[in-house]
Amino acid sequence: MRLDPFYLIVDSADWIDRLVPLGVKLVQLRIKDRPHAELRAEIRRARATCRRHACQLIVNDYWQLAIDEGCDFVHLGQEDLAVADVAAIRTARLKLGLSTHDEAELATALAAKPDYVALGPIWPTILKAMNWAPQTPARLAAWRKAIGDVPLVAIGGVTVERLQQVFAKGADSAAVVTDITRNADPEARTRQWLAATRTYLGDEAAADRS
Ligand SMILES: Cc1ncc(COP(=O)(O)OP(=O)(O)O)c(N)n1
Ligand SMILES: Cc1nc(C(=O)O)sc1CCOP(=O)(O)O
Ligand SMILES: [Mg+2]
Secondary structure, three states: OOOOOEEEEEOOHHHHHHHHHHOOOEEEEOOOOOOHHHHHHHHHHHHHHHHHOOOEEEEEOOHHHHHHOOOOEEEEOHHHHHHOOHHHHHHOOOEEEEEEOOHHHHHHHHHOOOOEEEEOOOOOOOOOOOOOOOOOHHHHHHHHHHHOOOOEEEOOOOOHHHHHHHHHOOOOEEEEOHHHHOOOOHHHHHHHHHHHHHHHOOHHHHHHHO
16 A cells, blocks of 8 residues: 555645645544534444545544545554454454554554554644654664555654655655644645645645546
């Protein structure tokens, strides 16, 4: 499986309605602390928009809702993974992305046979408090070596200006939140991301984006 090199992460279906039509092909819906019924409605709306625009939707944390709503990809952190029913996720034929922050977490993640591994935070992030110091891009090269051909996602403090550094170290995809959502012009910034990641598209993804 190949991931699009531009991996957008947003916290609402409104953001998905706003940015996915610009040409985004890989998006994560990462919602925290909302009632179950609202979460379900957001996932349903996000899925409909993503289907219309041939964009792959990844649901963060809420794997059961993702199964129930017929989504095809979930992202779990290590604490999520510890309490998730991975067999149920696989039986429902969902793909699975996993967070990692150190070697022990990487071993746990690889044992679950993920469809991608994310490493972060590569640089400091303003989105949330993290227990890990910035990994630096050099650590991506170590992950690349350790995980063979499992797709590698770089996350944490990634900006358009830093993209070259993460792809040079072996990342397949760069995940982003605040460089887009807290930009004064999120649509313009999304277009910059699309243009800057075009160089890193494989043939298949290039066809998907066109
Ligand atoms: C692509 C990607 N990488 C890492 C994370 C973080 O997941 P997690 O550690 O479970 O933290 P929360 O995002 O749930 O706060 C992610 N969501 N996406
Ligand atoms: C949600 C998340 N997880 C991380 C990890 O390292 O696991 S870093 C991160 C935040 C990414 O946001 P931004 O692009 O604004 O830095
Ligand atoms: Mg999580």
